[in-house]
Amino acid sequence: MTHPLHILCVDDEEDIQEVVKLCLEMAGGFTIDTCTGGAEALAYLTHARPDLILLDVMMPGMDGPATFAAMKARGMDIPVVFMTARVRGAEVSQYLDMGAVGVIPKPFDPVSLANEVQQLWSASLVKPPGPA
Amino acid sequence: MSTIGQAFDGALEGLRTRYLAKLGEVAAEFDKLIAFCDLDALTPEIAAAAAGLAHRLVGSGQTLGFPDISRDAAVLETVLAADPPQPAVIAKAAKQLLAACRGYIQAGPPPVSSAPPPVTAPVITDAVEPPPLAGPSLIAIHADPLMGRLLEDVFASHAHITMFASIADAVAPAYPAGLLIVDLDSPGSQPNMLGDLRAKPGLAELPILAMTAQRKSAAVARAIMGTQLEALLKPVTPIELDARANAALQRRRLSVVIGDDDRIVRELLKARFETQGYQIHLAHDGEDVMTLARAHLPSIIILDREMPKIEGVKVLGMLKADPATQHIPVIMLTSKGQAAEISEGRKAGAADYIVKPFAPDQVLARASQILGLPG
Numbered sequence: 182m183t184h185p186l187h188i189l190c191v192d193d194e195e196d197i198q199e200v201v202k203l204c205l206e207m208a209g210g211f212t213i214d215t216c217t218g219g220a221e222a223l224a225y226l227t228h229a230r231p232d233l234i235l236l237d238v239m240m241p242g243m244d245g246p247a248t249f250a251a252m253k254a255r256g257m258d259i260p261v262v263f264m265t266a267r268v269r270g271a272e273v274s275q276y277l278d279m280g281a282v283g284v285i286p287k288p289f290d291p292v293s294l295a296n297e298v299q300q301l302w303s304a305s306l307v308k309p310p311g312p313a
Numbered sequence: 314m315s316t317i318g319q320a321f322d323g324a325l326e327g328l329r330t331r332y333l334a335k336l337g338e339v340a341a342e343f344d345k346l347i348a349f350c351d352l353d354a355l356t357p358e359i360a361a362a363a364a365g366l367a368h369r370l371v372g373s374g375q376t377l378g379f380p381d382i383s384r385d386a387a388v389l390e391t392v393l394a395a396d397p398p399q400p401a402v403i404a405k406a407a408k409q410l411l412a413a414c415r416g417y418i419q420a421g422p423p424p425v426s427s428a429p430p431p432v433t434a435p436v437i438t439d440a441v442e443p444p445p446l447a448g449p450s451l452i453a454i455h456a457d458p459l460m461g462r463l464l465e466d467v468f469a470s471h472a473h474i475t476m477f478a479s480i481a482d483a484v485a486p487a488y489p490a491g492l493l494i495v496d497l498d499s500p501g502s503q504p505n506m507l508g509d510l511r512a513k514p515g516l517a518e519l520p521i522l523a524m525t526a527q528r529k530s531a532a533v534a535r536a537i538m539g540t541q542l543e544a545l546l547k548p549v550t551p552i553e554l555d556a557r558a559n560a561a562l563q564r565r566r567l568s569v570v571i572g573d574d575d576r577i578v579r580e581l582l583k584a585r586f587e588t589q590g591y592q593i594h595l596a597h598d599g600e601d602v603m604t605l606a607r608a609h610l611p612s613i614i615i616l617d618r619e620m621p622k623i624e625g626v627k628v629l630g631m632l633k634a635d636p637a638t639q640h641i642p643v644i645m646l647t648s649k650g651q652a653a654e655i656s657e658g659r660k661a662g663a664a665d666y667i668v669k670p671f672a673p674d675q676v677l678a679r680a681s682q683i684l685g686l687p688g
Contacts, residue, residue, distance in 0.1 A: 194373060196328065196332050196373050197373055200325070200328055200373075203328065265372070266371040266372030267390065287371065287372030287373070288371070288374060288376040291325065291377075292581060293581070296673075300672060
């Protein structure tokens with residue numbers, strides 16, 4: 182890898198967006214862009230290609246899974262990690278079946294987020310995104 | 314590097330202060346919800362809006378340093394999902410969340426958790442010699458007769474064990490204890506009470522082995538994150554319990570020198586090794602590492618490759634050249650993963666080489682492996 186990881190964080194909550202940006206930029210040295218919803222993310226992805234997308238599940242309008250489905254329909258094969266509160270086992274396997282490379286439960290630990298994202302990204306290189 | 318840590322803490326502090334201000338607005342919403350419940354005027358729309366708000370608080374509260382918000386919002390979200398809705402139960406949960414919001418607002422933002430201890434404060438002193446392995450002493454907190462029998466079966470023959478029915482009852486025994494075992498499914502020992510346990514004199518730094526039947530990884534992860542403990546999922550077999558307790562007691566006799574100029578890395582590793590009972594010595598440059606290694610002769614040394622004053626590889630050479638320290642295994646950390654550097658480190662005598670960014674658990678696991686500890 183010759184450039185710092187470039188991450189897109191899609192979350193409708195400003196607090197989460199900012200804390201993710203802070204953790205990943207300062208503790209991880211990554212480059213972060215943020216979008217507040219699915220439609221905005223799809224528009225962003227027409228002109229940028231991040232290394233990985235952190236995608237909130239519950240968002241008004243187009244939610245996380247719908248955004249992911251729309252990305253796949255448009256042939257955008259960027260690794261996606263869902264972030265969600267109150268995650269259950271069945272939900273996790275559902276997201277992984279959709280082709281997500283991981284699920285980060287909220288609340289997350291700000292200090293270890295950068296490591297977690299880095300590891301999920303490294304793992305995504307081994308396992309290509311998208312259902313088999 | 315510490316300027317990055319300071320900037321990080323400062324920025325996080327700013328986000329927390331702003332979040333607290335928002336909690337004030339949120340509190341007003343829950344006030345309204347309680348009023349609707351009291352008037353028996355709760356509509357599906359109001360319930361759905363409150364559930365959405367609660368869901369967001371579950372996800373954000375603890376991340377920003379307000380764990381009770383996540384916990385109480387989760388309760389509210391659950392009761393709001395009940396069909397048919399029970400206004401009295403919803404109102405009670407909303408009041409609890411409201412109390413948590415107001416408590417945090419009154420207390421102001423919490424200190425940033427990655428903040429370092431004052432320079433002069435000892436991290437863990439070497440003053441109290443732990444009991445010999447033949448007669449370790451344990452404290453167990455549980456309210457389950459079956460658990461009591463399991464603990465006695467496993468430990469009675471070779472350890473002193475003091476039992477308490479609840480976290481509120483627990484006190485440090487007169488002789489030094491080496492391990493706390495807590496059954497998190499006992500009514501008097503909920504995960505959110507572990508903070509109270511930690512606040513008791515003599516119990517603040519003991520490693521905790523927590524047993525729980527909760528298989529939801531998120532719940533266990535939250536408990537571990539907040540209070541630093543090791544979790545054991547039920548059903549627990551006697552062999553497993555014995556092995557984990559012995560490993561924890563053995564680690565209590567272990568010490569580690571952590572040498573890294575990046576404070577975030579130091580604090581991450583300190584927190585992780587501390588949970589396992591290691592005595593910790595922190596060094597921020599190569600000179601420090603040499604001084605602490607010679608003074609404490611630690612069980613293992615974690616050494617960053619790029620450090621001010623004396624760089625890591627040179628420190629490694631000095632440690633290996635000194636008869637007093639040459640036997641101490643050294644794990645090197647590096648942000649550059651080139652094969653040449655790894656083989657250079659290996660040749661200089663590093664027991665292992667870990668490339669940054671790493672998971673603290675990974676470093677701990679390698680250290681356990683090198684020291685021949687189980688788990």
